[in-house]
Amino acid sequence: MESAREYLLRIPEFAREKHTLREAEEFLRELDSPFPGTVIHVAGTNGKGSVCAFLSSILQASGYRVGTFTSPHLTDVRERICVDGEPIDEKAFQRSFERVRRAWERQRERGMTHPTFFEFLFYMAAACFQEEKPEVVILEAGMGGKRDVTNVCRPALTVITSVSLDHMAYLGNTVEEIAGEKAGIIKPGVPLVFDGNDPAAAAVIRNQAETAGAPWRDVRQEPLSVAWDGPFPRISFPFLGERVQARLPFPAEYQVWNGALAGKAAEVLAAGRRDKDFRPGQVSHSGNGQTVPPFKGVTVSAVSQGLAEARHVGRMEEVLPGVYFDGAHNRDGIRAFCQAAARIAGLLGKPAYLLFSAVSDKEYGTMAEELLRELKPAEVFVAHMENGRGLSAGELETAFARAEEKAEETGGRRPGIRMFPSVSEAFSEAMKEKKAGNGLLFCAGSLYFIGELKECLKEEKHDQF
Incomplete structure (x- = not known):
């Protein structure tokens, strides 16, 4: 049945x-x-x-x-x-x-x-x-x-x-x-x-x-x-x-x-x-x-x-020490997310690492520019999510590469960009880099993406992090 x-x-x-x-x-x-x-x-x-x-x-x-x-x-x-x-x-x-x-x-x-x-x-x-x-x-x-x-x-x-x-x-x-x-x-x-x-x-x-x-x-x-x-x-x-x-x-x-x-x-x-x-x-x-x-x-x-x-999962939620999930998924949402994430990183004096994914009907190019300009991440990880509307890792990498070019034109720094075919792989690698760099990991771009990350938390053991 x-x-x-x-x-x-x-x-x-x-x-x-x-x-x-x-x-x-x-x-x-x-x-x-x-x-x-x-x-x-x-x-x-x-x-x-x-x-x-x-x-x-x-x-x-x-x-x-x-x-x-x-x-x-x-x-x-x-x-x-x-x-x-x-x-x-x-x-x-x-x-x-x-x-x-x-x-x-x-x-x-x-x-x-x-x-x-x-x-x-x-x-x-x-x-x-x-x-x-x-x-x-x-x-x-x-x-x-x-x-x-x-x-x-x-x-x-x-x-x-x-x-x-x-x-x-x-x-x-x-x-x-x-x-x-x-x-x-x-x-x-x-x-x-x-x-x-x-x-x-x-x-x-x-x-x-x-x-x-x-x-x-x-x-x-x-x-x-x-x-x-x-x-x-x-x-x-x-x-x-x-x-x-x-x-x-x-x-x-x-x-x-x-x-x-x-x-x-x-x-x-x-x-x-x-x-x-x-x-x-x-x-x-x-x-x-x-x-x-x-x-x-x-x-x-x-x-x-x-x-x-009050409790609301997936909204600047610290799911593990130094790991934050936020469902920001449009231009204004990303701007507000950047302000919050940059404030946290500044208060703690730690570098910010970014894990990002998005769906195809969003202004992901504009979001990428905002993230690099305002958050200034040490490294960017992009991932393709299973949602049918999810952008490919290649499309996301291209968006961030273009955003990098614009950031360089205004004197911004150029972070590394790494792409992954799945959310679980990207999350695992981002967690390793976050630990190695004694930094903070911020994950954003889509509530559907946050849902997949939540599943990763259920499936993975994070003692190594």
Whole structure:
């Protein structure tokens, strides 16, 4: 009998057509699985997963049961559907899968085509959360927002993280166009908290919110203090007349804004809101008005605790002493990664070694230039990953060779570049060089790449390192 995982992995072979939101609403009705409790909808380019992790941690510290739907996964597809920070168990995963498959078989008789991989998992999350009954559900949008299947939800709060150029083939060629897609999650009367990192994107988001009558807060306009405890940031900001103070568990400056964004979202929940036009957790525009009571458990101490205890794998994660994994995979993400990695290397006074891989639809040439210019690695290792969209080692080597030429023109140093046909070989060699050079190893370029590296950690014994 074909397992749920085998079936899911085959879906991209025969189901590529995205469905409309009306069709998604119809499927959820067939499944009889509107999301329970209060829904928080999160979109953006970079930082979505981190904000979801911070919010989940804050709400758990506040005493709430929390469900999260996020993407992508690193090593196990169950990572996408979590309750209180843990992937659902195998039995719950299988039950959810069977419910969705039976619902689709009924829909097929009415002429509906098969859900895409992402849609199918979203419906599985809906089925699972109906069974698990979390008090809060956090939904991370896919690459877009406006036309994303997650946009069928009727949230109590929407959150938009930093917006920058990525997925241009699908979302548009300018920051303004991409921001318009992300802002598609904004709902009439529903509070919005966003990261106005880019002035052009922020203007689009504000305009959309004001048009929808959605009260908004831009975290970049809020008071925020940042200090440093070695490589770890300490943040402090006002919270309902008191002050949150937390040492973030990620050695990366970019997490400052993600943490602050989650904190301000928590403040909106703690304050509560009444709006006659929305019902938290329901399929869009259904039913009468409903009160959103204050989340009384969300206190300044719970927010501080939740920020300090948040966990998010593959985001400037020190997986072994002096070895960091980061899922940065676009131009702005790589820039933020370089700042964090260079800071760590500078504080420790050690050379940085880089292990990199990427998928073919990313601006990998630009990323290579940024990495050489800002990180200045002692040596670069590039690897072909098993993902079908993965670039060959030769293409990656060529990208870095061209980046080297540009770096030399501006007086930069020329690191060695070594290419490998597999991630495991590249990781093994990079670890040896890191040890020999008494340095630090930073791995970045793709979340799929980080997933393969995680598998390497499971398979290899690293006593030799």
